[in-house]
Amino acid sequence: MTRRGASSVPDLVARARDGEAAAVARLITLVETDSPVLREVMAALRAHTGRAHVLGITGAPGVGKSTSTNALVAALRADGRRVGVLAIDPSSPFSGGALLGDRVRMGDHALDPEVYIRSMGARGHLGGLARSTPQAVRVLDAAGCDVVVVETVGVGQSEVEVAGLADTTLVLLAPGMGDGIQAAKAGILEIGDVYAVNKADREGADRTRRELRTMLSMAERPEGAWRPPVVQTVASTGEGIDGLLAEVDRHAAWLAESGELARRRTDRARSEVEAIALAAVRERWERAGGSDLHALAERVARGDVDPYAAADEIVAGT
């Protein structure tokens, strides 16, 4: 435990479940920083998780992710639901992870005790998001959030990651962000459960929506599969946000009815467990032979050994 406050893990979990924001924040810090008590925290949270709906929000820079998250949080609060928000920022040397303070990002909700907001840096290392975000989601889930929103910058790999974390993945687009082929290149067509064309008051919004629908309709989906809806929003004014939330809720209901929720969560748990186990193996290598690894890498870089042969040496030493 941290010395300040001197709370035990069970005590922190109890306070988080009572809705104490400081306890929630402390627990997220503990899971984010690979604290020595991480395992104890995870064990203590276990019995209280699985209730929250996890909504991933992604899209290219500039589509209005923060504004849309803000508007969705307002709609969820108007509906009386408790909300957690995890905003993932790729690490930046200028920000140390989170570029803007939470209050700046989510100014409308900073003082609402039923909304937990947390910026998480991906810390530059590959798979960092994959490793600590699920644990932070568990904290917010255990703290009684009805919905946990995971907002991530990015297109490509990190999008695939957020889709892996979420029960429902919302993909945002905006008019004029490039044509349909660009959208497809960004790999977004495979991951969305719900699509929103934001900035729908701008020129080209109808075209973007039409193109997106056409491309989505080209995918072969089995009978009974979910067909991702496309809605239009103007997040800055709140226009279309209630409709968007209705589609998210409809998807949540479909997930539960179809059995897909259990399947997704099992897949997610599997990736999570694998990621933790792989990290443990990697740490063992670092501890056991950090300098060996460096010497081996130098030999590979010089062309004295090929990378597969080098990897065999490491695995043999596991």
Added chain:
Amino acid sequence: MTRRGASSVPDLVARARDGEAAAVARLITLVETDSPVLREVMAALRAHTGRAHVLGITGAPGVGKSTSTNALVAALRADGRRVGVLAIDPSSPFSGGALLGDRVRMGDHALDPEVYIRSMGARGHLGGLARSTPQAVRVLDAAGCDVVVVETVGVGQSEVEVAGLADTTLVLLAPGMGDGIQAAKAGILEIGDVYAVNKADREGADRTRRELRTMLSMAERPEGAWRPPVVQTVASTGEGIDGLLAEVDRHAAWLAESGELARRRTDRARSEVEAIALAAVRERWERAGGSDLHALAERVARGDVDPYAAADEIVAGT
């Protein structure tokens, strides 16, 4: 070996080194598909690698990456250099990896025997790009390419990956892709060695360049460190491309003189070896207990066990 052609690995490598495009293509397929002869291929390539300069090109969708790659390839060819291009597409259900044929993407160079072009799908799985792209780079390197261009869609995680692969990372921006804060959110400020504001004939290009320079100048860099230049280009007309290439070459020269090239390549080899070794461990888990892993994931999803305790079970069984 594949039955068609019935070439041995040493024969394929010899033919690739002689500049035979079909042999290069076959070798890339072998390393991309985790073929049983992958290890043999890597061992055979080892002695012939380390000469090519690896240029990573990245940026958000719509900035003109393919057009810029095309223009840079033209400039490199005009200079008499042999070029390899790896275009990374996140997998898409609509494309099976590569959305457009190589000829469509890089039409100007499709018939030039001194240019190898290959689209690679990231195959949806995490770390897929990290695993097979370095091997494909080695194939092109061994085939005598002076420059290997790795063009990747994406912002965020996959950008960090491309920076990990490249000797020189070129980050493209375009005017009107969102303000400076958006650029910083996308994590691009930490990875570029050279920046180009493409579509410099459009409104806002000067502002984008100015903002970018200001943000770059805020980073603390030690004495003697490389200071990333910002150039302006109109890739569609070729304007500014020679100047861009000159900056890339200047960076290549700096890398060699400063000793940074060896350091980067050692770091890269280390990540590569670790990724291969981790994949081997993971495959061992799958083979040894794929169904155990699924049962364990179901228990985690149901909340019967926490993910860290589950991971301990797997690691203990390694």
